[in-house]
Each structure stands twice: as C-alpha cells, then as structure tokens.
Amino acid sequence: MTGYVIRRLVQSVIVLIGVSILVFAIVHLVPGDPIRLALGTRGTEETYQAMRERAGLDEPLVVQYFQWIGSALTGDLGVSFRTGQPVANMISERVPATLSLAAAAIVVALLIAVPLGTLSALKPRSPVDWFATVSSQAGLSIPDFWMGIMFILLFAGTLGWLPSGGYVGFTEDPVQWARHLIMPAVTAGVASGSIMTRFVRSSVLEALGQDYVRTARAKGMRARDVMTWHVLRNALVPLVTVGGVQLAYLLSGVVIVEIVFAWPGLGQMALQAVEARDYSLLQGTVLLFAVIFLVVNLVVDLLYAKLDPRISYEQGAAR
Amino acid sequence: MTEPVLSVRDLNVGFRTSRGLAHVVNGISYDVQPGETLAIVGESGSGKSVGTLALLGLLPPGVAKVSGSAVFAGEELIGRSEEKLRPIRGAGIGMVFQDPMTSLNPVLTVGRQIVEAVRAHGPMPKAAARARAEELLAEVGIPDPRSRADAFPHQLSGGMRQRVMIAIALAGDPKVLIADEATTALDVTVQAQIIELIGRLQSEHSTGVIWITHDLGVVAGIADHVLVMYAGRCVEEGSVDELFDRPVHPYTRGLLGSMPLVDDPRPARERDPLSTMPGLPPDPVRLPPGCSFYPRCTIRADERCRTEVPPLVPIAGSSDRHRAATFYAPEGV
Ligand SMILES: Nc1ncnc2c1ncn2[C@@H]1O[C@H](COP(=O)(O)OP(=O)(O)OP(=O)(O)O)[C@@H](O)[C@H]1O
Ligand SMILES: [Mg+2]
Numbered sequence: 226m227t228g229y230v231i232r233r234l235v236q237s238v239i240v241l242i243g244v245s246i247l248v249f250a251i252v253h254l255v256p257g258d259p260i261r262l263a264l265g266t267r268g269t270e271e272t273y274q275a276m277r278e279r280a281g282l283d284e285p286l287v288v289q290y291f292q293w294i295g296s297a298l299t300g301d302l303g304v305s306f307r308t309g310q311p312v313a314n315m316i317s318e319r320v321p322a323t324l325s326l327a328a329a330a331i332v333v334a335l336l337i338a339v340p341l342g343t344l345s346a347l348k349p350r351s352p353v354d355w356f357a358t359v360s361s362q363a364g365l366s367i368p369d370f371w372m373g374i375m376f377i378l379l380f381a382g383t384l385g386w387l388p389s390g391g392y393v394g395f396t397e398d399p400v401q402w403a404r405h406l407i408m409p410a411v412t413a414g415v416a417s418g419s420i421m422t423r424f425v426r427s428s429v430l431e432a433l434g435q436d437y438v439r440t441a442r443a444k445g446m447r448a449r450d451v452m453t454w455h456v457l458r459n460a461l462v463p464l465v466t467v468g469g470v471q472l473a474y475l476l477s478g479v480v481i482v483e484i485v486f487a488w489p490g491l492g493q494m495a496l497q498a499v500e501a502r503d504y505s506l507l508q509g510t511v512l513l514f515a516v517i518f519l520v521v522n523l524v525v526d527l528l529y530a531k532l533d534p535r536i537s538y539e540q541g542a543a544r
Numbered sequence: 545m546t547e548p549v550l551s552v553r554d555l556n557v558g559f560r561t562s563r564g565l566a567h568v569v570n571g572i573s574y575d576v577q578p579g580e581t582l583a584i585v586g587e588s589g590s591g592k593s594v595g596t597l598a599l600l601g602l603l604p605p606g607v608a609k610v611s612g613s614a615v616f617a618g619e620e621l622i623g624r625s626e627e628k629l630r631p632i633r634g635a636g637i638g639m640v641f642q643d644p645m646t647s648l649n650p651v652l653t654v655g656r657q658i659v660e661a662v663r664a665h666g667p668m669p670k671a672a673a674r675a676r677a678e679e680l681l682a683e684v685g686i687p688d689p690r691s692r693a694d695a696f697p698h699q700l701s702g703g704m705r706q707r708v709m710i711a712i713a714l715a716g717d718p719k720v721l722i723a724d725e726a727t728t729a730l731d732v733t734v735q736a737q738i739i740e741l742i743g744r745l746q747s748e749h750s751t752g753v754i755w756i757t758h759d760l761g762v763v764a765g766i767a768d769h770v771l772v773m774y775a776g777r778c779v780e781e782g783s784v785d786e787l788f789d790r791p792v793h794p795y796t797r798g799l800l801g802s803m804p805l806v807d808d809p810r811p812a813r814e815r816d817p818l819s820t821m822p823g824l825p826p827d828p829v830r831l832p833p834g835c836s837f838y839p840r841c842t843i844r845a846d847e848r849c850r851t852e853v854p855p856l857v858p859i860a861g862s863s864d865r866h867r868a869a870t871f872y873a874p875e876g877v
Pocket of ligand 1: 559566568586587588589590591592593594595604607642828
C-alpha cells in the first residue's frame with residue numbers, strides 16, 4: 226500500500242515536470258508581448274527595457290524555465306506583470322471561491338445523478354427513465370451561460386430570492402456565502418450531473434443483472450438492503466472514476482459560470498491572464514490545474530482500490 | 545405418506561424474446577416430502593434452473609411469464625408479491641446457485657455475505673451473527689473459518705466459494721434446499737463431503753432437498769425420487785430404483801444406457817451422458833406440436849408422436865409414482 230502510494234507519487238512528479246515544461250513552452254511561444262500589453266501606450270523605451278529585465282525576459286528560455294521552476298518549488302510563482310502582485314497570493318486568494326463552487330457543484334451533480342440514474346435503471350423504458358434521458362440530454366445541450374442568465378432573471382430578478390452574483394467568504398458570513406453559491410453551483414452542477422446520470426443508469430443497470438444480486442434476493446434480504454449493498458455499492462465503483470474527472474474539471478475553473486455570476490474563481494483569473502499575456506500568472510494557474518488533476522487522479526485510484534478489493538495495489542493501477 | 549412441504553403443479557415459464565415467447569418450462573409437477581431428496585436431471589437448457597428460480601420469484605420481471613401453482617407450507621408462491629416472498633426466501637426455501645464465481649458479490653467479504661443471510665429474517669446482534677457465520681463456514685468444511693470469513697470471493701478457490709454458497713443457503717434453516725449443480729465445481733472427495741453434509745443436515749432437520757444435477761452417479765447415490773426433464777417437460781419420474789431398474793421413456797433409457805460406472809474417475813462434466821446423445825433439443829420458441837423428443841427418438845417415431853404430446857401417465861406394473869410421457873412404453877418393463 227505504502228509502496229503503491231510512493232510509486233504513484235513519483236509518477237505524478239514526473240508528469241508534473243513534463244507538464245511544467247509544456248506550460249512554459251506554450252506560454253512563451255504564444256505571440257504577443259506581455260510588457261507592451263501591460264504598459265499600454267504609456268511608458269518610454271527605457272521603462273520597457275527595465276521591465277523586461279526585471280521580469281527576466283532577456284535571459285534564454287532554458288534559463289528562464291529553471292528560474293521559474295526553481296522558485297516555484299519554494300512557493301514563489303513570480304510576480305504578475307499586470308498587477309505587480311505575487312502570483313502565489315493572487316492564486317490563494319481565489320482558491321476558497323473555486324473550492325466552494327466545485328464542492329457545491331459536485332454535490333448538486335450527485336444529487337441529480339444518483340437518484341435519477343438509479344430510478345431510471347430500476348424502471349427502464351418507464352416515464353421516469355424517459356424523463357431522465359430527456360433531462361440529461363437537455364442538461365448537456367443547454368449552454369451554461371444561458372442557463373445562468375435565466376436563473377439570474379428568475380431568482381434574482383423576478384423573484385428576488387437570491388443575489389445575482391458575487392462571492393462572500395464563508396468566514397465572513399456563512400449565510401450570504403450559501404446564498405451566493407446556490408445559483409452558480411446549480412448551473413455548474415447540471416452539466417456534470419447530466420453526464421453522471423447516464424453513467425449511474427448504465428452501471429446500476431449492469432449491477433442489477435448480476436448473479437450476486439439474485440443471490441442477495443434469494444437470502445430474503447429486504448429490497449432496500451439488496452439495493453444499497455449489492456446494487457449501488459457495486460455501481461459506485463465505476464462512478465468514482467467519472468466523479469473524479471468531473472470534480473477535477475470543476476476545480477480547474479468553470480470559466481463561463483464564473484463570468485456570468487461574477488464569481489472570483491481561478492477560471493476567470495486564468496482567462497484574464499491569457500488576455501493580458503500575464504506569463505507568470507498564467508503559468509502559475511495552469512501548473513496548479515495540473516497539480517489538481519494529478520491529485521484528484523491519485524485519490525480516485527486509491528479510492529477505487531479501496532472500493533474494489535479485486536484491484537491490488539501490487540499490480541499498480543490496473544486500469 | 546406425510547404432507548409434502550413443497551407441491552408444484554403445472555408450472556410453466558415462458559420468456560419474452562424478440563422471436564416470440566420461449567416456452568422453457570412446460571407443465572412441470574412434483575412434490576417434495578420433508579427429509580426426501582428429489583433429483584431433477586436433464587441436459588443443459590432443459591429448464592431445470594429456470595423452473596426452480598420461478599418458485600422464489602427470482603426470474604427477471606417483465607421478461608419471464610410464470611403460471612401454475614407452487615404451494616410451500618400451505619402458501620401459494622406463484623404470483624406472490626416480492627415483499628410476501630421475502631420471508632420464504634432463505635428461511636423457507638434456501639438456494640445454492642449454479643455458478644459460485646458470479647453468484648457471490650466480489651466487493652464484500654464472504655463473512656459479510658453469510659451474515660446478511662443470517663440476519664435477513666429477524667434482528668440479531670452483529671457479533672452473534674458473525675459467530676453464526678463462522679459456525680456455518682466450519683459446518684461446510686472450511687478450515688480456519690475465523691480468518692476465511694474476512695476473505696473476498698476472489699481470494700478463495702472454486703470449491704471454497706461453492707461451500708460459501710452452501711453456507712449462505714443453510715443460514716436461514718430452510719425447510720427446502722434447492723441445490724443447483726451444488727457439487728459440480730468440486731473434486732470427488734469434496735463432493736462426497738458436501739453430499740454427506742447435506743445428507744446429515746437433511747436428516748437432522750428433515751429438510752426436503754431438490755438436487756439438480758447432470759451427474760447420474762450422484763442421483764443414484766442420494767435421490768429418493770427422480771424427475772427427468774426434456775425441453776421443459778417432465779418425460780419420466782419415479783423412485784430412484786424404478787427409474788434406474790426399469791426406465792421407460794426412450795430419453796431416460798438413452799441416458800441410462802450411456803450411464804458410466806459410478807466410480808468413473810473423470811469429472812462429471814466430461815462424462816455427461818445427457819449431452820452426448822446425438823441430436824439437439826427443440827427450439828423453445830417453436831416447440832413441435834407433438835413429443836419434443838420425437839426428432840431424436842431412436843425407438844419408435846410415428847405420426848402420433850409427431851402430432852400429439854404424450855401425457856405423463858403411470859406405468860403398468862410399477863408404483864403410481866412411476867410415470868412416463870411416451871406412447872410406446874416397452875412391454876413388460
Ligand atoms: N432471461 C432469460 N431470457 C430468455 N431465455 C432465458 C433466460 N434465462 C434462461 N433462458 C433460457 O431458458 C432455458 C433453460 O435454462 P436453464 O438455465 O433452466 O437450463 P438448465 O436446465 O438449468 O441448464 P444447465 O444444465 O446448463 O444449467 C435456456 O434455453 C435458456 O436460454
Ligand atoms: Mg442450470
């Protein structure tokens with residue numbers, strides 16, 4: 226078990242190095258001069274040169290890479306060209322908003338997917354199943370900006386129940402935090418929920434047809450217990466993988482939802498960094514996204530092995 | 545004769561398929577007496593498993609169409625609701641399933657799966673149920689039951705899994721035990737142990753046993769009454785002596801004619817005479833109008849056999865529980 230975790234961590238580090246090189250290369254090969262953009266029409270040639278030097282942009286790319294990665298290891302991701310603030314601070318300021326939104330959205334997604342997927346698997350070709358199919362199709366095809374705007378018009382405008390956007394920290398005011406979170410979480414969660422509904426449906430359907438479910442029924446177990454311990458428990462195994470992918474996606478920023486609800490998350494910041502050619506900010510954010518993906522993946526694999534005893538740590542990730 | 549604990553009458557099972565209704569079980573009737581062993585034999589696909597699954601409502605709803613009657617301890621099982629079948633499952637009728645590989649849940653320990661069966665019919669503290677599960681494991685001959693209870697199915701051999709299945713079936717102290725190929729996966733010594741075990745439990749609790757098998761050697765050794773199935777019908781039934789000494793139906797005679805010596809060292813599957821008889825059973829979607837065995841029959845096959853289903857009737861000169869479905873019972877059997 227420990228050996229497996231160590232092996233996976235080493236793998237992750239190697240992947241991370243690769244990703245960092247890739248991120249660095251892409252950011253630096255994209256045309257556009259960040260200093261000119263930051264200066265705009267102000268500033269003389271001298272200020273321009275001075276800023277280039279200070280940002281280390283005069284050095285060869287290889288040197289720049291090692292400088293960046295070296296300080297990144299100490300937690301220093303450089304300074305944003307645009308705001309002059311340390312990138313690490315800018316990122317950590319946004320983490321609570323992103324975490325809140327991702328966690329709430331995955332809860333919404335699960336609250337949609339597990340009951341709806343299970344019900345439609347229990348009664349295939351019934352009205353419930355039909356409803357699940359149609360609504361998950363709709364959930365996937367309705368653009369999230371449109372859904373977000375409709376929510377705002379209805380719940381913030383007409384009904385006036387919820388604030389139309391913005392973020393309040395949990396520590397500042399938990400009630401306001403929750404009120405601000407509801408609409409963006411539902412908007413972001415619906416798409417993930419729709420994907421997961423289909424998944425839950427097919428894995429529950431598969432579990433239902435297994436011989437061991439028949440064995441459980443033949444024991445005289447209550448239908449509810451058979452459902453929980455034999456059908457859902459087994460359907461959960463593949464769901465963990467899909468849920469992990471969705472969570473990683475939500476964590477790495479649901480840009481459009483963040484924009485619609487003026488949500489100060491990482492996705493929005495990454496977008497601004499691209500627009501401003503803010504190299505250091507962009508590199509830092511993308512690197513963080515890579516770390517998120519790797520961590521979520523590792524957790525999913527560990528959870529997977531925990532849920533399915535047939536997967537042994539010794540064989541490594543069998544999938 | 546005592547009151548039968550299970551009485552099946554004119555049981556029919558059809559499966560809705562894309563090609564039409566598949567008539568898999570067609571009018572099976574039998575009684576199981578307390579303490580008696582009824583053996584059901586017949587080649588693969590003859591409806592042995594389906595016929596018993598139907599009793600407990602374990603066939604896929606919506607796909608399977610079940611009719612007829614099955615009375616267990618005075619209560620009708622066919623058409624009963626899920627919730628009303630529940631007390632009978634496990635506690636009234638226990639079932640050992642055919643395939644121990646797929647019949648156990650791969651993500652739960654075997655101990656847990658036995659505990660579930662122990663606790664299914666009434667509250668019992670966890671520790672007591674666990675102790676009972678270990679006791680059951682010991683009873684079916686699993687060494688070191690305490691630690692084996694924590695094993696997952698994939699960590700056990702096929703024979704061990706089969707014993708776990710038997711432990712699960714015994715957990716509810718059933719009045720009737722249905723053993724569907726319960727010993728097929730086991731080697732001869734283990735098979736003998738299991739047969740002995742079930743025999744012992746049967747005489748202690750006077751359990752009625754339905755033993756489904758391909759192995760005629762086992763049938764000769766343990767059965768009281770034998771029912772021979774062909775294409776979902778009973779073609780012959782009788783006491784084990786009547787059937788082995790004076791088989792009447794050409795299918796039964798064919799089976800017994802190619803019956804191996806009981807101490808044949810080859811595993812049961814390889815010497816299975818039921819599937820070595822030439823020809824194939826009919827398509828259950830298009831059953832022939834007459835005798836199902838007609839196309840394969842070597843003894844006598846004429847117009848009447850082709851157009852009329854021979855009824856199951858008592859054999860002259862035998863007990864009235866010896867019956868066969870043929871127009872051409874050999875003279876002086
Ligand atoms: N869910 C189902 N849908 C359609 N047909 C089915 C279904 N389940 C079983 N059958 C069919 O019912 C027939 C009888 O199957 P059954 O399992 O009872 O045979 P069996 O006598 O137990 O054979 P074996 O000795 O191989 O176990 C087979 O032809 C099988 O294909
Ligand atoms: Mg079978």
